């Protein structure tokens with residue numbers, strides 16, 4: 001991996017809530033075209049990392065994206081820089097239709113024909129969304145909402161997708177479907193930083209992985225290495 | 240029958256002014272879950288802008304209306320930036336107290352400049368048509384048509400434009416909106432501009448219809464419009480319009496049958512009764528999400 005391939009570099013990241021530090025100097029990087037996963041138990045600090053990268057929480061340390069320091073950029077400018085964040089719990093606007101949710105995600109784009117093309121692409125990936133364009137986001141099932149959340153990230157035309165526990169609350173069948181689509185999106189050129197508690201599947205599709213415990217990265221390696229690591233097997237893969 | 244139509248026109252005129260003001264309360268609430276208690280006083284400032292522009296600059300009706308709306312909208316945006324924005328994450332009671340303070344400031348600032356009530360000159364020649372036994376004044380028609388026009392435009396903005404979509408998204412969950420690439424601050428400013436601008440328009444129309452204005456005129460009208468917004472379902476734009484027309488109708492109806500001193504008492508009692516039947520207002524729903 002050469003420096004020019006690096007898309008995102010996070011170094012010495014510290015995040016505190018009401019004076020209590022939740023992240024204690026986290027460093028990692030994501031190269032162009034990769035799927036990188038951050039795995040860790042509930043409360044380890046995974047979401048805090050994503051929230052810092054996309055400018056939702058203040059932090060100490062550095063976040064650099066394609067050579068640009070993101071520290072003082074407001075969240076909406078970070079989207080413009082090319083990062084889309086699918087938040088934990090999906091963050092669907094329940095009072096907007098499916099179509100409006102998708103359109104809103106393309107807020108900053110002026111290239112109308114490309115937006116229309118991306119919308120078609122989203123509907124090809126998620127045919128159920130096409131059927132439900134006029135329905136309110138709040139009426140969708142959990143799985144459909146997750147698809148809509150990923151669809152929105154694609155509508156922003158970002159190069160890097162931050163996905164926060166896309167498997168949360170979904171049935172095993174739907175989880176596999178979502179992971180298949182994440183791999184497919186990645187093959188088409190999107191870089192993915194995937195946060196998961198479901199380490200099993202995450203390690204299967206990720207090129208590289210980091211393990212987070214109480215605000216610190218304690219292990220890193222390729223997805224395959226970590227999937228074979230006895231400590232990981234015991235702690236995250238159920239033995 | 241003629242009497243009924245006469246009263247209906249009066250109710251529509253009063254109701255459309257209440258509705259315009261109620262929209263400002265409801266839009267700000269929808270986006271910030273905050274009651275802008277200075278809004279009634281911004282309505283009053285609109286009336287004084289109308290006075291200044293018409294009397295000192297001798298402007299005609301259309302520029303007076305547009306400039307008053309613009310002036311009040313700018314004032315609304317400045318107030319939000321200076322007074323409310325720093326308190327966005329503070330406990331809600333701080334924002335409420337600040338809004339009441341801003342209202343008192345506007346009242347007393349205006350009082351200092353203009354200690355006596357002002358008379359608004361007629362900006363338009365008023366024609367009265369007589370249809371059967373009903374007399375219709377052109378002023379009345381103008382107030383109603385202009386208000387309805389502004390409400391239609393607003394409804395279009397909220398439901399059919401990208402900015403309106405962003406406003407509705409913020410009212411659902413403003414922590415997610417920045418992730419869509421939308422600047423929440425800009426949309427909040429836009430919302431204040433539109434909401435207070437409509438309040439300014441109401442101030443102008445009100446002072447044409449009831450041409451004596453004073454610095455405290457916004458208090459009672461503001462409270463009433465606030466109640467309209469609550470009755471319609473606070474945060475709901477169409478609800479605010481409905482609430483405004485209901486109060487207009489109730490007031491005119493009560494005044495037709497009871498001594499005029501009973502008007503506000505009966506009107507408020509009826510509206511509170513309505514709230515007991517529908518605690519979230521006519522079009523309001525219990526918030527489905529954490530606030």
Ligand SMILES: Nc1ncnc2c1ncn2[C@@H]1O[C@H](COP(=O)(O)OP(=O)(O)O)[C@@H](O)[C@H]1O
Pocket residue numbers: 017018022040041042043044045046047048049
């Ligand atoms: N808004 C918040 N206020 C206070 N503490 C928080 C907040 N968000 C997260 N935390 C704390 O920070 C730590 C990391 O949380 P989080 O990043 O959500 O972890 P994860 O996503 O891995 O479950 C936890 O101890 C959590 O309780």
Ligand SMILES: [Mg+2]
Pocket residue numbers: 043046047048088164
């Ligand atoms: Mg989390």
